[in-house]
Amino acid sequence: MATPLMSLTWTDHLTGRQGFLVVDRLVRGVASGGLRMRPGCTLEEVTGLARGMTLKEALYYDPAGRYVPLGGAKGGIDCDPRDPEAYPLLVRYLRAMRPYIERFWTTGEDLGLSQDVVDRAAAEAGLVSSIQAVYPLLDDEAQARRRLADAFAVEVDGMGLDELVGGCGVAEAALTALDRAGVPYTETRVALQGLGTMGGATARFLSRAGLTVVAVADLKGTIANPAGLDVEALLAARDAHGTVDRAALRPGDRELPGDAWLSARAEVLVPAAVSYAIDAENQERVTARWIVEAANMPVRAEAEPPLAARGVTVLPDVVVNSGTNAWWWWTLFGDVGPDAEEAFAHTRRAMRALVGRMLARAEAEGITPRAAAHALAADRLPELADRFGWYR
Structure with missing residues (x-):
């Protein structure tokens, strides 16, 4: 596995629990990848997930589409989401990661965390949004945010x-x-x-x-x-x-x-x-x-x-x-x-x-x-690099 662009381990000052952030690759200065919370989460696990996000993004590259894939990243916290300390720990983690989320890491729900919990904790941590790093890439930020909010409000059979x-x-x-x-x-x-x-x-x-x-x-x-x-x-x-x-x-x-x-x-x-x-x-x-x-x-x-x-x-x-x-x-x-x-x-x-x-x-x-999926992604990564440059 290639060395990621950035890898860090955070230790909570109150509980001693650890959290992780790995940025595998940036495209247009931004990377995408969710935040998971589970007991036993490790840096190795988050590193593999971040690489997987790079591949997922590349697989959807369509030069004719409005959406241009981002780089890959992932976050993780070693804690049982059912633990009474889980939510305050999540808020402290997001406060610590705030500079990265504001600038280049867009994140959201993953194993152990729902999007509404991530959104609530992000607001408490002083963030505009867990995906705010992508806003400068949008043609019309206000319209795009309304569209996404409207989509999240849609329900089908409960x-x-x-x-x-x-x-x-x-x-x-x-x-x-x-x-x-x-x-x-x-x-x-x-x-x-x-x-x-x-x-x-x-x-x-x-x-x-x-x-x-x-x-x-x-x-x-x-x-x-x-x-x-x-x-x-x-x-x-x-x-x-x-x-x-x-x-x-x-x-x-x-x-x-x-x-x-x-x-x-x-x-x-x-x-x-x-x-x-x-x-x-x-x-x-x-x-x-x-x-x-x-x-x-x-x-x-x-x-x-x-x-x-x-x-x-x-x-x-x-x-x-x-x-x-x-x-x-x-x-x-x-x-x-x-x-x-x-x-x-x-x-x-x-x-x-x-x-x-x-x-x-x-x-x-x-x-x-x-192996075929990885090969398809590998074919597209140079196309993205040629169009937007290499960021590592």
Whole structure:
């Protein structure tokens, strides 16, 4: 992995807890990447995520589009978001990172943090916005900010548009792979780890496309039903952290151990919660044909060769979960308006094209989809450098 442009570790003076910021690359002087909060978060993890953001941004480069991709960055805080100290810690972290956020790091929700919590803490830390560094790049800042605010106010069947676009992209990546393989949706079962922002929206889109969701895992364990779970009932019974109230389960639903999702009898496995969920040891339990990485870095590198040897295709996070990030910028720069159907249609078109190119290159060159995605991004990075210059 290339050395990032900037890497820092922050230690909170009150609790001794640590936070991290890694800027992998700048484009037009700005980098994009969310802020996560989880116990055990490390600088190494944040560095990998920042590199992934550089690749995600580059994959969406379209010289004809209003949105011009930014560089890649990521932030992380080593704390359980449910800890009573988590919110004040977040505010202190953002105060410490204020010079970077004001000048070149645009950030937002990621694992453990919702956008409304980030926005509230950013305001308390004295920031105009968590994405204010991008404002000088906009043609009409006031209009762009109104458009994004209007988009965040849109709800569809009880879920915010900002939550849904990511799941729409994940689902479309899975559906594209099924279509290329000629597998009918109605004969496809899905198991998910995580029913939070990304996992919940993904479950809804896949269920509505005709797939059968047979298992979902949350902090309390795995809920399974080989005949299919009632996805909408589970979504309605979630708390703010994606944990399902077991009172909502039907007679045929079973409660299984937390890791049972991994070996569920399903064609599609969607890790949509934590990083490093699938490693060299537990990959042996996977029976699915596809792993669709809705979370960031859920499959460890050492797990991919044995998975590939068993015919399991991993659709990589840099493509699969890139829809949310792209939608933010499409909306802010004016490629799409604050309308759900327009956002979903744009996301579906972009994801279909991107996954199609990735799988075609993987097949043509005999490489994994991840290697193909990285190659596609590597092709575009020099184009960005030629147009905007190198910033490291």
